[in-house]
Amino acid sequence: xxxxxxxxxxxxxxxxxxxxxxxxxxxxxxxxxxxxxxxxxxxxxxxxxxxxxxxxxxxxxxxxxxxxxxxxxxxxxxxxxxxxxxxxxxxxxxxxxxxxxxxxxxxxxxxxxxxxxxxxxxxxxxxxxxxxxxxxxxxxxxxxxxxxxxxxxxxxxx
Amino acid sequence: xxxxxxxxxxxxxxxxxxxxxxxxxxxxxxxxxxxxxxxxxxxxxxxxxxxxxxxxxxxxxxxxxxxxxxxxxxxxxxxxxxxxxxxxxxxxxxxxxxxxxxxxxxxxxxxxxxxxxxxxxxxxxxxxxxxxxxxxxxxxxxxxxxxxxxxxxxxxxxxxxxxxxxxxxxxxxxxxxxxxxxxxxxxxxxxxxxxxxxxxxxxxxxxxxxxxxxxxxxxxxxxxxxxxxxxxxxxxxxxxxxxxxxxxxxxxxxxxxxxxxxxxxxxxxxxxxxxxxxxxxxxxxxxxxxxxxxxxxxxxxxxxxxxxxxxxxxxxxxxxxxxxxxxxxxxxxxxxxxxxxxxxxxxxxxxxxxxxxxxxxxxxxxxxxxxxxxxxxxxxxxxxxxxxxxxxxxxxxxxxxxxxxxxxxxxxxxxxxxxxxxxxxxxxxxxxxxxxxxxxxxxxxxxxxxxxxxxxxxxxxxxxxxxxxxxxxxxxxxxxxxxxxxxxxxxxxxxxxxxxxxxxxxxxxxxxxxxxxxxxxxx
Numbered sequence: 001x002x003x004x005x006x007x008x009x010x011x012x013x014x015x016x017x018x019x020x021x022x023x024x025x026x027x028x029x030x031x032x033x034x035x036x037x038x039x040x041x042x043x044x045x046x047x048x049x050x051x052x053x054x055x056x057x058x059x060x061x062x063x064x065x066x067x068x069x070x071x072x073x074x075x076x077x078x079x080x081x082x083x084x085x086x087x088x089x090x091x092x093x094x095x096x097x098x099x100x101x102x103x104x105x106x107x108x109x110x111x112x113x114x115x116x117x118x119x120x121x122x123x124x125x126x127x128x129x130x131x132x133x134x135x136x137x138x139x140x141x142x143x144x145x146x147x148x149x150x151x152x153x154x155x156x157x158x
Numbered sequence: 159x160x161x162x163x164x165x166x167x168x169x170x171x172x173x174x175x176x177x178x179x180x181x182x183x184x185x186x187x188x189x190x191x192x193x194x195x196x197x198x199x200x201x202x203x204x205x206x207x208x209x210x211x212x213x214x215x216x217x218x219x220x221x222x223x224x225x226x227x228x229x230x231x232x233x234x235x236x237x238x239x240x241x242x243x244x245x246x247x248x249x250x251x252x253x254x255x256x257x258x259x260x261x262x263x264x265x266x267x268x269x270x271x272x273x274x275x276x277x278x279x280x281x282x283x284x285x286x287x288x289x290x291x292x293x294x295x296x297x298x299x300x301x302x303x304x305x306x307x308x309x310x311x312x313x314x315x316x317x318x319x320x321x322x323x324x325x326x327x328x329x330x331x332x333x334x335x336x337x338x339x340x341x342x343x344x345x346x347x348x349x350x351x352x353x354x355x356x357x358x359x360x361x362x363x364x365x366x367x368x369x370x371x372x373x374x375x376x377x378x379x380x381x382x383x384x385x386x387x388x389x390x391x392x393x394x395x396x397x398x399x400x401x402x403x404x405x406x407x408x409x410x411x412x413x414x415x416x417x418x419x420x421x422x423x424x425x426x427x428x429x430x431x432x433x434x435x436x437x438x439x440x441x442x443x444x445x446x447x448x449x450x451x452x453x454x455x456x457x458x459x460x461x462x463x464x465x466x467x468x469x470x471x472x473x474x475x476x477x478x479x480x481x482x483x484x485x486x487x488x489x490x491x492x493x494x495x496x497x498x499x500x501x502x503x504x505x506x507x508x509x510x511x512x513x514x515x516x517x518x519x520x521x522x523x524x525x526x527x528x529x530x531x532x533x534x535x536x537x538x539x540x541x542x543x544x545x546x547x548x549x550x551x552x553x554x555x556x557x558x559x560x561x562x563x564x565x566x567x568x569x570x571x572x573x574x575x576x577x578x579x580x581x582x583x584x585x586x587x588x589x590x591x592x593x594x595x596x597x598x599x600x601x602x603x604x605x606x607x608x609x610x611x612x613x614x615x616x617x618x619x620x621x622x623x624x625x626x627x628x629x630x631x632x633x634x635x636x637x638x639x640x641x642x643x644x645x646x647x648x649x650x651x652x653x654x655x656x657x658x659x660x661x662x663x664x665x666x667x668x669x670x671x672x673x674x675x676x677x678x679x680x681x
Contacts, residue, residue, distance in 0.1 A: 126507025
């Protein structure tokens with residue numbers, strides 16, 4: 001079942017983007033948007049569709065921080081660690097996040113709910129510290145209480 | 159009569175609860191049987207007041223903020239729909255000092271118009287610039303831009319008109335217009351605010367560029383960290399295309415121009431223009447050697463205009479009102495206005511568009527109100543992660559490109575990050591090198607290896623390894639390493655990452671465990 005899903009996401013992504021000029025990044029985004037990551041066994045098919053070598057596709061995936069090859073937790077929380085957020089205590093926020101979640105940066109909680117990632121600027125630098133949930137929900141002026149509320153939201157049953 | 163209420167849908171406003179406030183306003187109005195229309199706009203840029211709620215009155219919009227969902231019932235009780243007094247009230251928005259003292263040109267419509275409405279854009283002088291550009295010869299249009307004095311707002315400050323002239327002169331027929339929306343510098347958000355608050359101005363600016371230089375295809379390279387901007391742009395492009403402002407027959411001129419949004423993938427280096435081109439071509443974002451310049455051989459080897467969001471968003475007003483009206487702002491060789499962004503540890507963070515020539519102190523205190531923590535502002539980092547840390551003794555320098563370059567600083571994209579007196583700038587020096595190591599594309603050795611060695615040397619200095627003699631040797635080594643990176647790196651990442659480090663060695667040596675700078679030392 002899972003394999004069929006990957007295959008259809010991949011097929012749709014290839015159909016939509018393989019022929020576009022410079023279409024590899026849009027294709028990789030479509031796969032990751034659809035599946036949460038770019039599974040390693042998709043790479044040969046992507047390479048064939050793009051007339052590239054497997055090494056070239058792997059090189060592109062590994063160059064960009066956004067792309068991942070291992071499935072993340074159900075939610076990805078990106079905490080900004082750039083200068084403006086540091087000036088407002090991002091280091092303390094990251095320490096709090098690690099303690100509350102019991103993971104290091106890039107890690108996934110034991111219950112599979114949350115993957116904690118660092119990010120270098122979310123453009124919310126006047127409402128620092130900031131974080132981004134699932135590449136969709138931006139949260140500003142994050143203190144420990146606000147972070148805990150985000151965690152609770154992520155752990156709510158879907 | 160239906161009262162009109164404005165709430166921003168800007169990502170920053172949403173990040174502090176604007177959606178909840180908008181829903182609470184709708185609920186409360188329905189419960190009270192009051193008819194209101196809620197218009198979702200960009201942000202006014204007074205970000206400490208977000209979520210800001212504005213109400214249309216006979217005298218203009220009246221502002222309330224920061225409003226929480228729990229404040230909404232009280233606002234209705236206070237009669238805010240007719241501008242009633244309330245503890246969160248600020249009076250007429252346009253008369254608030256933060257806004258009234260600005261010179262908004264690029265941001266003229268942001269926070270005022272509905273970014274999802276082409277009609278609203280047209281009612282606020284939208285597409286007047288393109289209409290005038292279509293009536294000009296390409297040579298005259300390029301001259302207009304040269305005469306305006308506009309310089310690239312992305313950071314490098316290269317004259318935009320000269321770039322366009324090069325592309326115009328290059329052999330066609332295939333040329334491209336690219337908007338560099340990879341706004342990765344910490345402390346900057348003006349690109350994001352324009353894309354979310356006034357997307358049509360960027361589309362119009364790019365269309366003018368295409369018409370003038372003879373390009374028919376454009377790309378906006380937007381960050382993956384900016385999902386809200388992407389959604390607003392996609393919708394605006396569709397609206398513009400449906401109304402004939404993009405497509406095979408732009409405004410009935412018989413000229414063709416169309417564009418699309420491409421999403422980056424979290425690589426800071428892709429804000430460097432040649433790396434961005436590689437990324438758009440679907441490759442690793444490795445920096446290219448120059449020459450050839452992108453204007454001659456850019457995207458897919460074709461002549462390419464590549465400009466920052468702010469530069470392209472400044473183009474419509476220059477064409478609508480003429481070059482002199484723009485050039486009259488500013489000082490020296492820094493003409494026009496710059497949208498400064500006050501960020502970090504600052505009480506009144508936000509967007510301040512002013513003519514060049516004001517001072518950092520005016521920005522930090524007259525606009526910014528000092529630090530958010532209430533403690534003294536000890537340093538600001540200006541110009542992003544590659545910009546110098548500036549001590550209080552230099553807060554009175556006029557903000558123009560040349561004045562800052564003269565003291566080893568840069569205005570860059572106009573981002574200003576404030577730090578109070580609790581900041582550990584030794585840690586920030588280390589971070590500058592660490593960031594460079596994480597984000598280096600790896601093509602040139604000084605950047606790829608130098609940044610990692612830089613982190614190690616700074617660690618040794620901070621650990622006082624080898625006592626006084628060891629520290630002196632390590633500082634000498636750090637300076638030497640910085641020289642190598644500055645002189646030997648292929649692009650600005652490795653070439654400028656040493657600037658924040660050296661500025662800390664010079665102005666804040668005590669944070670690295672070195673002897674303090676002499677009081678009153680020359681800047």
